[in-house]
Every structure is written in structure tokens, then in C-alpha cells.
Amino acid sequence: MTRRVVDPSRWVSLAVGLVVLLGGAVAVVRVGIGRFPSGPAVDVWGLRFTPLLAVVVLLLGAFFxxxxxxxxxxxxxxxxxxxxxGGLAVALIDDDLPAQMLSTPRLGWTCVGLSAVVLVSDLTLPALAVGRPRRRRARPPAGDGHLTRR
Known part of the structure; x- marks a missing residue:
């Protein structure tokens, strides 16, 4: 007997991934692909994105x-x-980063916070078995007679 399993941490990962992916995509569009990687920084949702960080955030959202x-x-x-x-690197080592990666520490802390939500949900939320149990059909035993040689 089997039951369908619902894992809430997968939904948390998908939701965070879609938000991060959308923020990265908006930043990449505002920066412009033709000006990568030396274009000017842009602000999206109050966070400063350089062209390189916009692509990194876009990829992080896709990975989530x-x-x-x-x-x-x-x-x-x-x-x-x-x-x-990565968020800690952007937030704490801001002065030592090359000019292409300079951003505000707020972007780094936002990345740390969203990633921590996913990590905590992965480590703590249980998978839930839902629905009525389904019976699996029994397979006929091997050597049933019609496929074997005599």
C-alpha cells in the first residue's frame, strides 16, 4: 500500500526560487545584456545589483x-x-570586492535570509503522506508457464 507524499520544504524552495529568479531577471533586463559585465548598477526592490550580481542572483533563483x-x-x-x-561574502566583504561586484550589504543579507528560510525548512519540515492508501497490483510470478520453455 502506498500513499502520495507531499513535501512542504519543496514548496518553500520553489517559492524562494521564483522570487529570487524574478528579482534577478528584472535586474538583468534593467542592466541590459549588451552592457555586461561593465554596465552601471541598478536598483531593484531597493537592492543594488551590478551586472555580475544580477546574473548570479538569476542563476541562484534557477537553482532553487x-x-x-x-x-x-x-x-x-x-x-x-x-x-x-555567497550572501555573507557580499554583505561582509563589500569593501574588498572588485568594482564589478560592489553592492550594498543589504543584498547580501537578503540572500542570506532567503537561503536560511530554505535551509531551515529542509532540515525541519516533515514530509506528509496524504490521501487514501493505494493498493499496488500484484505482478504474476516469474515462470508463469506461458513464457517459459519446456
């Missing part, structure tokens, strides 16, 4: 969305850890 399809939560946990480390 793809990781939401993994039933084992491993890809989502890895992506969240990467997002936390």
Missing part, C-alpha cells in the same frame, strides 16, 4: 527552482548553503 524537484532535499540544502555563503 530546479532543486525543488529533488525529493531527497539534497540539492535544495546545497543551494541554500551556497546562497548563505
Amino acid at each position: 527552482c530546479v532543486a525543488a524537484a529533488d525529493p531527497s532535499r539534497a540539492a535544495s540544502t546545497f543551494t541554500a548553503t551556497f546562497g548563505i555563503l
